[in-house]
Amino acid sequence: MPTTYPRDRFDDVPRQSARVGAHRAEQPRAPRRVVLLWAALATVLLTIAGILAFLVLSQRVDIVPGQQSPVPQSTVSPIFDPTYTVLVLNGTGSQGVAEEVAAELVAAGWSDDMVLPSESSATDFPATTVYYASPEEEAVALGIAQAIGGARVALSDQYQSPPDPALKEITVVAGLDRVSAG
CATH class of the missing domain: 1.20.5 (Single alpha-helices involved in coiled-coils or other helix-helix interfaces)
Structure with a gap:
């Protein structure tokens, strides 16, 4: 067998191989x-x-909505305490509404000098509300609301008690519900 073969194109192998033939092309870079x-x-x-x-x-x-634990409601019993001064403001445009609410409080047991009817700057207050300034006064506010035939009760720092601790005051704002009711 011959040991030498004639040279052909496959005998010239470059030092750095550049691929020739079927191979995968490079993926384009993103x-x-x-x-x-x-x-x-x-x-x-x-x-x-x-x-x-x-x-x-x-x-x-x-x-999961609807599985919230209910907020415990405070069960405060109304207290009738005529030692509180009650400021009654007319929150409607009608005349005499504050005087009517004051008359109900006097009929419930408050003295005339402890109930102070007055006009309010608001003339469109929607619902009669008893405002108290501290949580300790909630029971008294509920008692006043009960004495005037039902009203909302709300804690508010807008109607603060007088600076003298001996003077205790709660504010009632008569609303439009009193005008339509009576």
């Missing part, structure tokens, strides 16, 4: 902006998912 956009989007979504998971697991957020 633009850097697209890659950064996807990375930022994934970061934001994973951060939001982590925060929500933390809030649910720490029981700060309830994912």
Whole structure:
């Protein structure tokens, strides 16, 4: 057998091989902006998912609505205390509404000098409301609301008691519900 063969094109092998023949072409590179956009989007979504998971697991957020525990209602019994001065403001445009409410309080047991009817700057107050300044006065406010035939009761620092602690005052604002009722 011959040990030498004639030279052909396959005998010339370059030092650095450049591929010749069937092989896979390079994948085109994605633009850097697209890659950064996807990375930022994934970061934001994973951060939001982590925060929500933390809030649910720490029981700060309830994912099932309607299973909230009811807020306990305070059951304060109304107290009749005629030692309180009652300022009655007319929150309607009609004349004499404050005097009517004051007359109901006098009929319930307050003395004339402890009930002070007056006009209010508001003429469109919707519902008669008894305002008290501190939580300790809630029972007295409920008693006043009961004495005038029912009214809303609200804690408000807008109607503060006088600076002298011996003088105790609660404010009643007669609303439009008193005009239509009577």
